[in-house]
C-alpha cells in the first residue's frame with residue numbers, strides 16, 4: 001500500500017463546495033476572462049483588478065486547511081477549479097497555481113510556527129510562498145550551488161535562482177540550498193531579508209503577465225527557524241511537494257485542452273467551405289474525436305489520482321506519468337484546434353493561438369519531460385506496482 005502521512009484534504013460538504021465553486025467560476029468568466037486582450041497586449045496583469053477579484057472569490061485559500069482560514073478543499077474538489085482557471089488567460093492560472101500549490105505544500109511539510117506565520121495570510125491572499133529551486137548555472141535537484149551556512153541562530157545564504165514564479169509579490173520564498181556537500185535543505189526566506197534582491201527576467205512566450213524573476217542572495221541572513229524539517233530533508237520535501245503539484249499541472253492541461261476542444265466544436269459547425277460546415281468533413285471529425293479522446297483519458301487519470309491522494313495514498317509514479325501524458329495531450333489538442341481554425345486561428349481573433357502558447361509552459365513547470373520519464377521509470381524499475389489501480393473506483 002502506497003500510503004501518506006499528514007493528509008490535510010478532508011474537503012468541504014457538497015453544498016458549501018458548490019457555492020464556492022460557483023463563486024470562483026463566476027469570477028473567472030465575468031471578471032477575469034475579459035482581461036485577456038489587455039494582458040496579452042501589455043504583457044502585464046492588472047493586479048489592481050485581478051488580486052481583489054481572486055481574494056473576494058476565495059481563490060487564494062482553496063487548498064489551505066480550514067484551521068488556517070482556507071477552504072480546505074479535497075484534491076478532487078480543487079482540480080476542476082484549477083482546470084477552469086486554465087481555460088482563461090494563462091498568467092492568471094500561473095499565479096493561482098503556484099500560490100495554492102506551495103501553500104498546500106507548506107501545510108504538509110512545515111512546522112506549526114511556519115504554518116502559523118504564513119498560512120492564515122496565504123488563505124486570504126495577503127501572503128504567498130513562492131518556490132525557488134531552479135538555478136542559472138546548475139541542473140535541477142541535487143545539482144545546486146546555492147548554499148546556506150549555519151551561523152549561530154541564523155543561516156547565511158549565497159547563490160542565485162531564476163524563473164521563480166510570483167517573485168513580484170510573494171511574501172516568502174521556499175529556497176532549496178546546500179547546507180553541506182551532499183545535503184539539500186529547504187529554508188523559508190522572507191522577502192524583506194537584507195542581502196536578498198529580486199530582478200525581472202524577460203517576458204515569456206505564453207502565460208503572459210505572471211512574473212518569474214531572478215533571486216540573488218548575497219550573505220542573506222535568515223533565522224534558522226525558517227528551516228523546514230531537518231537539514232538534508234530538502235529533496236524529500238521537494239519530491240513530496242512535486243508529487244501533487246505535477247497533478248495540478250495535468251489539471252491545467254485538462255482545462256486548456258477542454259477549452260480548445262469546445263472552441264473547435266463550435267468553429268467546425270460555423271465555418272462553411274465548399275457549401276458545407278467543415279464539421280461535416282470526415283477529416284475534421286477525426287481531429288475532433290482524437291481531441292475528445294485525449295480530454296477523456298486525461299479526465300479519467302485525474303479522477304484516479306485525486307481519489308488516491310484524498311485517501312492518503314502516495315502516487316509517485318502516477319504523478320509523473322499524468323503530468324507527462326497531460327502535456328502531450330494538451331499539445332496534441334491545441335495543435336489540432338489550430339488546424340481546425342485554419343489561418344484565422346493563428347491570429348488573435350480566437351483564443352486558440354493563446355491557448356497553444358500558454359500550454360507550452362506545462363512542459364517546464366515542475367520539471368521537464370526527461371525528469372518525468374526518469375522518475376516514473378525509477379519507480380517502476382524499483383518494483384512500484386499499480387496495486388490499487390481499480391480500488392479508487394466506487395465498487396458495488
Ligand SMILES: Cc1cc2nc3c(=O)[nH]c(=O)nc-3n(C[C@H](O)[C@H](O)[C@H](O)COP(=O)(O)OP(=O)(O)OC[C@H]3O[C@@H](n4cnc5c(N)ncnc54)[C@H](O)[C@@H]3O)c2cc1C
Pocket residue numbers: 098130131132133134135138139140162163164165166204212361364365366367368369370371
Ligand atoms: C514560466 C516558468 C515558470 C517557472 N517557475 C518556477 C518556479 O516557480 N520555481 C522554480 O524553481 N523553477 C521554476 N521554473 C523552472 C522550471 O522548473 C525549469 O525551467 C525546468 O525544470 C527545466 O529546468 P532548466 O530550465 O534548468 O532546464 P535544464 O536543466 O537546463 O534542461 C535543458 C534540457 O536538458 C534536459 N536535461 C537537463 N538535465 C538532464 C539530465 N540530467 N538528463 C537528461 N536530460 C536533461 C532537460 O530535460 C531539458 O530538455 C519555471 C520555468 C518557467 C519557464
